[in-house]
Amino acid sequence: MYVQWLRDPAAVHASWDAYFSRAAGGAGPGAAYIAPPSLAAPSANSLPVSALVPKGGRASLPGMAVSENTIADHLSVVGVIRSYQIRGHLVARLDPLEIERKPVETASEIVVRGYMKNFDEEDMDTVFQLPSSTFIGGSQKALPLREIVDRLEQAYCRSIGVEYMYINDLEQCNWIRHKIETPGIMQFSNDEKRLILARVARASGLESFLARKFSSEKRFGLEGGEVLIPAMKHIIDVSSAMGVESFVMGMPHRGRLNVLANVCRKPLEQIFAQFAALEVADEGSGDVKYHLGTYIERLNRLTNRNVRLAIVANPSHLEAVDPVVQGKTKAEQFYRGDNDGNKAMSILLHGDAAFSGQGVVYETIHLSDLPAYTTHGTIHIVVNNQIGFTTDPRLTRSSPYCTDVARVVNAPIFHVNGDDPEAVMHVCKIAAEWRNTFHKDVVIDIVSYRRNGHNEIDEPMFTHPFMYNKIRKMPNITEKYAQKLIDEGTVNAEEVKDVIDRYEKICEEALEASKKETQIYNKHWIDSPWSGFFEGKDPLKMSPTGVVEETLTHIGKRVSSAPPNAVDFVIHRGLQRVLNSRMEMVEGRTVDWALAEAMAFGSLLKEGFHVRLSGQDVERGTFSHRHHVMHHQKVDMATYRPLCYLYPDQAQYTVCNSSLSEFGVLGFELGFSLTNPNALVCWEAQFGDFCNTAQVIIDQFIASGQAKWVRQSGLTLLLPHGMEGMGPEHSSARLERFLQMCSDDPEYFPPFAADEFAIRQLHDCNMIVANCSMPSNYFHILRRQVHMPFRKPLILMTPKSLLRHPRAQSSFDTMCSGTEFMRVLPDTGVAAQNPAGVRRVIFCSGKVYFDLEKAREDRGLQDKVAIVRLEQLSPFPFDEVKQQLDLYPADADIIWTQEEAKNNGAWAYIEPRFETTAAKAKIIRSESPQAADPLPASGTSWFWRLFGRSAPMEPRVGPQPPARPPPPCTPARRIRYVGRNCGASPATGSKTAHTKELDGLLSGSFADL
């Protein structure tokens, strides 16, 4: 305070000004405090202390004395004001049900605590100067105490309870004070009130219409919280007026149909058609109606500006969509060059139980201020119906409010009574303006109730008799607000009836129209349309992934050099060694893993594709191999990112260390990948096993997103994987789990033509799983992600020790023009040159290849054992595996060697597919290829129609084909497992045991030859 006073004496209370003036004037210890002036009436009905201080402030106050009581009173007034600002929300009338309304006396105890004890009734008319920390005076500088308290009650203890005093930034605090305390600030014109009424009437109207027409259907209605609809619309109006053009929204089940209809203006007939059990006319297995996404462009009537509204499709898993929405929003801002989030913003809706219970809320909110993840402020709206399914928040939440999680990022939180629509609109306006001003998160907690059970066929009285007896007596919000407006003369009863009847008619007409529909289309519910991406593309044409050598050399040299134009940029000596050895490799036309990755990224950037790599410590790389950000050793925060400076007209490269979150960050990157297909978006786990804390994103979005929501994503997961004696964790990325989710049929050998086999499989699969062993293949598979004419998620097991393994290096020859990704890497040694002499074919994948290769050499078995690597595990390369089986003698022993335990790794996935392939190989030898079992072409599929061609063969997406007889049994061609036993833990914790196990599996692989 003293420092403040030094800057501006008027900034502190007059009593402190007097004190500091004397102290500064040399008053000795204890003497700076002066007694109150004797001329002042000692009664509290005196002048404000400011009046006792000479005009001009800080002049010394000789002889001036202010009574101790007067100073104490003034300090108490400051305390009272501050108390309301900090704790007023605790007694605000937020709950429409008034279940926990506190008695007035207790309430004032809670808020002002001891500060009012100084005053009695007489003091209430004493005029006090107002401190600069309040705006309750408006243009007045002093007010009687009664008026001060009254205005504070109005501002802080009516329908709005605001929490903001923990915000560290004074400007932000003052901004909120101003918006909340200024007298008369919450006023609405008659037209504005009519608009609120019309909007709330539509919200209620839709729910009651659905309740009448589809009484036995679950819709997770909004009744009791209908004010959400005008609230969202108001936020959109205010934000649109401030220039926002695109709104990306995420929300749970509750009220979703209402939001689609009345906020997004999704055609009602499409919504009603979802209630009829109609056949789906296009691709995808679909989802329930209250999970579907949408994307609408329309004119905002109030601002006369176009707005784009997207609701992101979500699974049942509450809050899981939050980071996805943020990533999608970030991408919209990125591609628009909207660096401050002025054009695109996100709105997230939450339930009270989910917002406080789900950890991903915290993970998402914690991204809000990170440079590479911020969306420059999200408006969170909690539809706080004070219940979660059957659960009472008083027993299932430790935090006082369901919104407390947002306090960690200093977000202001506006609690508001949902039955006071004007108060709700007021906080919505403040929230939109807050976001526009400070570009930070803000929370609106609409305290409401749930009129029905969790869904419409659920009985709430089982668990909440007290609450529901109250709810039964509650008038509908439209009735309540209409009555208020009628009472104050804003509208008359006929107008209200007209508003309600008109919407009912709209619904009736839409229902009639929906009855004419015979089919529904999943594509109508797409949340991220990629206009222009599919059109005119040949679905079987993959652009080349090999590049001219000059590109490799150029990129290689750039990432092997310190900043070319900054001679004084001091880099670490260890890094210099890394760069030197990189340069040597480039000169020798070879690459290791890190170089291959840099060349894949760099060549895509050159071609104009944005590349984004996000995850924990990705900038350097967990294994210190990447170094995409070089740090000046002498200047803090001075960095150089070589991949950003490859070519003058290249696309932007983003590499960003994330927060220590998997669920949040993976969800974010998935969202990022949805906005624009022309980008490579990668998320890297620190170690592969950590991806299991993001399992919801993997199961509910990545593996099944396209099937449920016809929405593609090319997101790439880089998961360090491999048994290297590092213990149970840090070893397995749980390859088996990904493979189990792959939708390619183990018993079906696709009948695709040889030149289309790979691409048709890729098109039909739900995701790609690969475990590459060579840098060149890593290079190609990354590039293939963007050069496919469609998008599929890629799950890539990535190496640890192979990063520096001398044999895990590739020649430029395998990356230059004309080369491509090899799904299978055949043996190229003596065995392959004389296949007839081969006694055993070992199939494997990933790092174990190098152990096997060495063991074969050690045993001198190069002519007897062929080793074949499956680089792409799913979709399973049936055709190329068959070629390998055909190449070697029919009686050669076939084994699958893996380093993961038998119940882990690829074995369970591989085995049935090998059986199918082996059976096919036999059949082909004895029968004509046409005798195999292709499915007959039936009509034109979605896939082919998409590209304007008729289908040569029915693709394997969508309805499953009729059951086929199992493949013929061919015991001679069975594949045998060699590897670790089954295990509960992915790997042993003992280095010795690890080595023994490895020796064992290598001996087993070459036994009996």
Ligand SMILES: Cc1ncc(C[n+]2csc(CCOP(=O)(O)OP(=O)(O)O)c2C)c(N)n1
């Ligand atoms: C992660 C997760 N756990 C459990 C559920 C099951 N579930 C569905 S709705 C619900 C209650 C949600 O309460 P709240 O967030 O307050 O929303 P409300 O239904 O009250 O609008 C629960 C537990 C779920 N959908 N997602």
Ligand SMILES: [Mg+2]
């Ligand atoms: Mg709830």
